[in-house]
Amino acid sequence: MALVAQAPAFQRSFLEALPAANWSHQTGTTRTHCWHNCQRQKESGQQLELRLLQSAQRLPAACARFKRRESRKKDVQCSATPRRDSLEPESERRVQEKAVGVAKALGGVNVYLVGMMGSGKSTIGKLLAERLQYRFFDCDEVIEGAVGAPVSQIFKENGEDTFRKLETEVLSQLARETRSVISTGGGAVLRKENWSSMHYGISIFLQVPIQTLAKRVTKNGHASRPLLNGGDATDESAETKAFTRLSTIWKDRKAFYENADVTVSIAGYEEGEEEMSTASLVEKVVHELETLLKERGVKKPQDSTGWVTEL
Numbered sequence: 471m472a473l474v475a476q477a478p479a480f481q482r483s484f485l486e487a488l489p490a491a492n493w494s495h496q497t498g499t500t501r502t503h504c505w506h507n508c509q510r511q512k513e514s515g516q517q518l519e520l521r522l523l524q525s526a527q528r529l530p531a532a533c534a535r536f537k538r539r540e541s542r543k544k545d546v547q548c549s550a551t552p553r554r555d556s557l558e559p560e561s562e563r564r565v566q567e568k569a570v571g572v573a574k575a576l577g578g579v580n581v582y583l584v585g586m587m588g589s590g591k592s593t594i595g596k597l598l599a600e601r602l603q604y605r606f607f608d609c610d611e612v613i614e615g616a617v618g619a620p621v622s623q624i625f626k627e628n629g630e631d632t633f634r635k636l637e638t639e640v641l642s643q644l645a646r647e648t649r650s651v652i653s654t655g656g657g658a659v660l661r662k663e664n665w666s667s668m669h670y671g672i673s674i675f676l677q678v679p680i681q682t683l684a685k686r687v688t689k690n691g692h693a694s695r696p697l698l699n700g701g702d703a704t705d706e707s708a709e710t711k712a713f714t715r716l717s718t719i720w721k722d723r724k725a726f727y728e729n730a731d732v733t734v735s736i737a738g739y740e741e742g743e744e745e746m747s748t749a750s751l752v753e754k755v756v757h758e759l760e761t762l763l764k765e766r767g768v769k770k771p772q773d774s775t776g777w778v779t780e781l
């Protein structure tokens with residue numbers, strides 16, 4: 471336990487939270503896995519502790535890398551291609567003006583996006599961050615950067631519980647940031663500790679009909695979403711299977727998502743009708759944020775020239 475005892479507080483709690491002998495690590499260019507290694511090599515407890523310490527140390531570095539990368543970005547690249555219409559010039563002017571006012575009124579407070587997998591947290595999060603002139607973090611990507619393995623692999627080889635502990639650690643670190651939009655994983659709402667982090671900021675629940683989610687995740691393939699049990703995206707019934715699985719997950723999580731400060735729903739379009747464009751959705755999110763700030767009685771922010779932002 472020597473290394474654990476010497477580690478700084480955050481790393482100590484992180485190390486203690488992780489199940490022993492259940493971790494992924496890199497050796498040179500070949501990724502191997504502790505669990506299998508332990509079986510084969512019967513590694514000593516100290517070697518394992520060293521590995522865990524190294525992984526824990528990579529978390530702040532992964533957050534920092536993410537921060538640098540995002541701040542360098544000029545154009546936001548979305549992972550797929552949802553309709554990203556530009557708004558009419560007048561709407562564009564109005565929403566941008568509104569976003570400036572909202573960002574001032576937020577005073578650096580973080581915005582967390584929660585919602586089911588495929589609800590658009592990453593896509594909308596990046597665009598919202600652009601509008602607010604905030605940085606953008608995707609929790610899953612920060613975890614993947616720290617561990618050096620995709621989420622699906624962490625689930626498969628280390629188990630969901632280990633992933634959830636990492637997710638909690640990342641959220642607690644990101645809560646120390648300011649002026650950030652944070653896209654959480656779909657299951658982040660399940661843990662009370664995560665809400666302790668998210669309650670430092672404002673949480674927005676992106677509510678999307680299950681049928682739409684099923685279509686989106688099937689189109690994307692399930693590889694990156696282990697909870698959908700790796701259904702084959704080319705299988706004709708894949709969407710039906712995804713719908714069934716997502717419906718069960720939704721039933722278990724509905725109440726947790728409803729803890730969010732704001733709900734932005736894209737329900738309301740009919741079968742066959744096109745999905746709401748991302749630009750309109752971000753406009754809606756900015757509007758809901760403004761409404762919330764007004765309800766909370768946030769004072770109209772005033773800049774040094776005495777100009778008052780109209781909320």
Ligand SMILES: Nc1ncnc2c1ncn2[C@@H]1O[C@H](COP(=O)(O)OP(=O)(O)O)[C@@H](O)[C@H]1O
Nearest residue numbers: 550551552587588589590591592593686745748
């Ligand atoms: N408003 C939208 N209209 C159409 N497709 C969308 C929209 N928002 C997201 N998508 C698509 O849905 C999929 C899942 O989006 P993503 O942002 O990765 O969701 P999440 O981060 O919540 O899992 C992606 O292929 C994305 O392009």
Ligand SMILES: O=C(O)C1=C[C@@H](OP(=O)(O)O)[C@@H](O)[C@H](O)C1
Nearest residue numbers: 586587588610655656657695696
């Ligand atoms: O719903 C969930 O429990 C999960 C959602 C995923 O994130 P997205 O919501 O970004 O797909 C990812 O964190 C992991 O596969 C677990």
